[in-house]
Amino acid sequence: MGASLQNLVAGMDPYFLQIIVNIGIAIILALGLNIITGLTGQLSLGHAAFMSIGAFVGALLTIKTGLPFSLNLILAGSITALVGAMIGYPILRLTGDYLAICTLGFAEIVKVVFLNLDITNKALGLSVPPAHSSIPMPIMVWICAILAIVAVTFLQNSRFGRALKAIRGDEIAAESMGINLARYKISSFALGTFFAGIGGALYAHFLGYINPSDFSFLKSVDILSMIVLGGLGSVPGAVIGASVLAAAPEFLRFMSQYRMLVYGALLVFLMVFRPNGLLGGVNFVDLVLRKLGKKPQLAVRNGKKGE
Amino acid sequence: MLKVENLTVNYGAIKALKNISCEVHQGEIVALIGANGAGKTTILNSISGILPIDSGKISFSGTDITKTPPHEIVKMGICQVPEGRRVFANMSVHENLEMGGYSVKDKAAVNAGIERAFTLFPRLKERSKQLAKTLSGGEQQMLAMGRALMSSPKLILLDEPSMGLAPMLVEKIFEIIVDINKSGTTIMLVEQNAHMALSIANRAYVLETGEVVLSGIAKDLAEDPEVRKAYLGE
Numbered sequence: 001m002g003a004s005l006q007n008l009v010a011g012m013d014p015y016f017l018q019i020i021v022n023i024g025i026a027i028i029l030a031l032g033l034n035i036i037t038g039l040t041g042q043l044s045l046g047h048a049a050f051m052s053i054g055a056f057v058g059a060l061l062t063i064k065t066g067l068p069f070s071l072n073l074i075l076a077g078s079i080t081a082l083v084g085a086m087i088g089y090p091i092l093r094l095t096g097d098y099l100a101i102c103t104l105g106f107a108e109i110v111k112v113v114f115l116n117l118d119i120t121n122k123a124l125g126l127s128v129p130p131a132h133s134s135i136p137m138p139i140m141v142w143i144c145a146i147l148a149i150v151a152v153t154f155l156q157n158s159r160f161g162r163a164l165k166a167i168r169g170d171e172i173a174a175e176s177m178g179i180n181l182a183r184y185k186i187s188s189f190a191l192g193t194f195f196a197g198i199g200g201a202l203y204a205h206f207l208g209y210i211n212p213s214d215f216s217f218l219k220s221v222d223i224l225s226m227i228v229l230g231g232l233g234s235v236p237g238a239v240i241g242a243s244v245l246a247a248a249p250e251f252l253r254f255m256s257q258y259r260m261l262v263y264g265a266l267l268v269f270l271m272v273f274r275p276n277g278l279l280g281g282v283n284f285v286d287l288v289l290r291k292l293g294k295k296p297q298l299a300v301r302n303g304k305k306g307e
Numbered sequence: 308m309l310k311v312e313n314l315t316v317n318y319g320a321i322k323a324l325k326n327i328s329c330e331v332h333q334g335e336i337v338a339l340i341g342a343n344g345a346g347k348t349t350i351l352n353s354i355s356g357i358l359p360i361d362s363g364k365i366s367f368s369g370t371d372i373t374k375t376p377p378h379e380i381v382k383m384g385i386c387q388v389p390e391g392r393r394v395f396a397n398m399s400v401h402e403n404l405e406m407g408g409y410s411v412k413d414k415a416a417v418n419a420g421i422e423r424a425f426t427l428f429p430r431l432k433e434r435s436k437q438l439a440k441t442l443s444g445g446e447q448q449m450l451a452m453g454r455a456l457m458s459s460p461k462l463i464l465l466d467e468p469s470m471g472l473a474p475m476l477v478e479k480i481f482e483i484i485v486d487i488n489k490s491g492t493t494i495m496l497v498e499q500n501a502h503m504a505l506s507i508a509n510r511a512y513v514l515e516t517g518e519v520v521l522s523g524i525a526k527d528l529a530e531d532p533e534v535r536k537a538y539l540g541e
């Protein structure tokens with residue numbers, strides 16, 4: 001099966017393949033940040049730093065050990081989550097702007113550390129050998145992306161997910177309901193950074209080269225834009241936001257030097273006309289069920305139709 | 308049932324509470340009255356554990372809860388209805404009630420709790436699927452109270468239930484508070500509307516700039532010339 005998958009991937013246009021993989025990785029990263037910022041309402045500007053931890057851990061595991069790639073991914077994700085929880089413990093007492101600035105500071109520290117460690121090859125960056133896996137990297141990326149979509153969808157509708165939404169809604173009220181704020185906030189941070197770590201490890205192995213400067217503040221803002229564009233707290237929103245923003249710079253390439261200008265203008269227009277994001281406030285499952293006639297239309301609409 | 312001894316809380320250099328002591332007995336309605344900034348809400352937040360205290364001791368049914376985290380305090384049977392209602396705006400009425408039962412593991416008990424809330428507040432049943440932010444102030448207050456009752460607390464801390472409500476609704480809300488009390492829940496009530504609070508309470512404490520200046524049977528306090536002058540507008 002591995003060989004036939006290899007052939008499938010080898011037969012695709014490499015440029016097209018690159019875009020597809022970028023989208024898959026963006027979805028994983030956006031879903032992770034969506035847990036922290038979208039669901040729990042904790043603004044993080046350091047998601048790219050967690051991605052870089054996953055990328056370097058994953059790359060080093062492939063270089064130094066013979067671990068199969070699936071295990072490598074889980075380890076990269078777990079170590080990133082551990083760092084996330086350790087960082088989360090002190091800074092999640094903060095809220096809003098203060099939390100955002102702390103995550104920003106943390107991201108800079110991570111970058112500087114990787115730029116100065118011998119093991120990460122300092123500013124030269126690391127060449128990443130091919131992963132120890134028979135499944136080609138693009139397929140691996142999309143397996144992970146689909147698993148992430150399923151996992152986060154389940155999470156959102158679980159008891160745990162409801163507690164996170166309550167924290168986003170009102171921290172004091174959530175606390176009065178008996179929700180352990182510190183525990184849930186740290187768990188949400190650990191889970192979100194777990195996805196960032198996996199995304200980073202996939203990125204490292206697909207590209208074959210990583211440099212600490214790839215994971216800058218701008219990268220974090222990119223990921224944040226994806227979930228804001230799609231609609232905070234919405235899984236389909238995060239998927240669409242990630243797809244659009246990961247592909248947009250490529251589709252706009254024909255405008256050459258004006259493309260980033262158009263990209264920026266698109267973001268501005270969207271925020272003016274859909275401030276809650278493309279799918280913000282839309283309950284996707286409800287919507288689909290209604291369209292299929294499994295659930296009644298909204299009462300208000302029925303009333304209007306009847307008149 | 309609840310005993311607060313020598314409670315002191317500082318906000319930076321400002322002393323919000325100075326050596327406050329008060330008590331709530333099983334089955335009572337106890338009112339804390341006083342002007343803005345007297346420290347009424349601070350007392351409730353200290354009891355529910357949301358606010359760290361500087362010194363003093365709080366005990367509940369004989370257990371010291373001074374250092375207990377808020378989510379443990381909810382499990383012990385104290386639930387707060389925070390000031391300004393604080394319903395989950397983007398959740399439906401039904402989901403808000405479900406959140407109220409978050410500390411209750413038994414699904415059947417949660418459903419029974421929701422039914423009980425709907426009997427107590429029929430208006431909430433009509434609006435069950437509506438988002439909480441679309442409710443009127445009075446309905447939100449009902450929801451906040453219904454949500455607090457979901458964990459079947461032994462003691463409810465009510466913070467300014469009359470805030471921003473029309474006089475008729477205030478009376479309705481206070482009638483419901485008496486009903487809740489009659490069904491066996493002890494109530495500690497913070498109010499600026501001293502007249503209403505004293506009319507339903509068994510006992511009351513009058514607070515002024517972080518200190519208890521008067522305390523006693525609510526009926527007596529309502530007759531007290533000082534209280535009438537300062538808080539009842541006479």
